[in-house]
Amino acid sequence: MIYEGQICRGPMERSSFMLPVAVGCSYNRCRFCNLFKHLKYRQLPMEQVEEEILRVRALGGDPETVFLGDGNAFGLETGHLLEIAGKIRRSFPSCRSINMDATVTNIRLKSDEELRALAAAGVGHLYLGIESGLDDVLGTMEKDHTLEQAYEQIQRLRAAGLIYDAHIMTGIAGRGRGLENAEATAEFFNRTRPERIINFSLFLIAGTPLYEDAKAGRFFPASELENLEEERRLLQLMEWEGQRVAYDGFHDCITFRVRGRLPGEKEKMLGMLDGAIKVWKEKEPVFAWAERIPDAVILKE
Template structure:
């Protein structure tokens, strides 16, 4: 596979075949993100996409699920997505679902008919970078949506049959706001009910625009202890919503990860967080790469 940049996708997609359909991210404006800053966004030509499909099918590849990369593949036009999906099914007749990242704005730009056609063609899971349940945090981080817009577009994609999965970040609200962010984010998730939840935790890098805010003193990063406490509070507040939910949480500074199925594993996940919180000591400093 010819791939430009850093591969970043939800851990639930580790068994999916990743098919690049674009380079970079069409939005590329989130203040905390550095994944695509060094890349010039462009759509890959159909000839290149078809060549990759042929390469894999020629050696016997016939994956059940395909993940379209990169940053927000759902932002491609409906017609191009349908053309790609048609070629996927030609080369991979066993494919049962096509998944990709999306933004709230990507969904808003597609009509109800577009969403329905994409579902009927085989699109299933869409991963949305929700990040936080606080509107002021979304605005500060230069996200492309408000909470009300997210509610509306998630309802629309669900009405079409598409499956909503969520990316979010503990620590994104900054030092001293972890519990507040946990409570509002839990409220958002209890209302929108994602089927998969990935907590990437706040990843700080000196090349991110957010680093300038840290230097100016307009953003104070939460340390890992506060991240752990925030994650615990969020999990504590999540309610069963009639379906099994896959949860995976990462932490940047420490080798610790909590994952499981909700609500079945909720108590054991909380217990693991309690154990780790007891190990961590107050006074940790923010870790900036």
């Protein structure tokens, strides 16, 4: 496989066949993100996509799930996605779901009929970068949606038979607002009920607008202790009945991870967070900063 850029996908997709269908992100304006800043967004030719599908099939591959890359593959034109889905289903009879990242705007720009057609073609999980339950934070981070827009479009995608998953970032509201953000985000999730939640706790990366905001005193980052306390409050407040939700939370700066299923494993996860909070209360504050921007790479496998 030839892959241009930095591979980034949710941990629930680790066993999926990752099929590149685009390079970069068509939005590419989130203030915290550097994954695609060095790339010029473009749709990959159908011939290249089909060649990769046939290569994997020739090697005996028959994946149960396929993940379409890159940043927001759901933004591709519906007819193009349907053609890709058809090639996948014909080549891989065991495929049960075709998953990808999406934005709220991607959903808004597709009609109800298009959403239903994509679901019927095998598109399953859509990962949305919800990030925060606070409207002012979404605006500051230049996300492509408001909370009200997110509520509306999630309702549409679920009505069409698509599956909603969420990405969030503890720490994104900044210093002193962790618990406020946790409570607002928990309320959002209690209303929208994602099947999977991935928390990539905020990491300030050199070269991003948010990094420059922090250096200039326009954004004050939360410590990793505050991020842990925010995550604990979020998990504490999320309540579902009759639904199991997969949760995976990463704090790369302090190499801490908590994962499990709600509601059954909530107490276990809260206990893990209590232990980490106790440890970090005894240490000097740590902030997640990275001075170096990773080089653009082309990965071959």
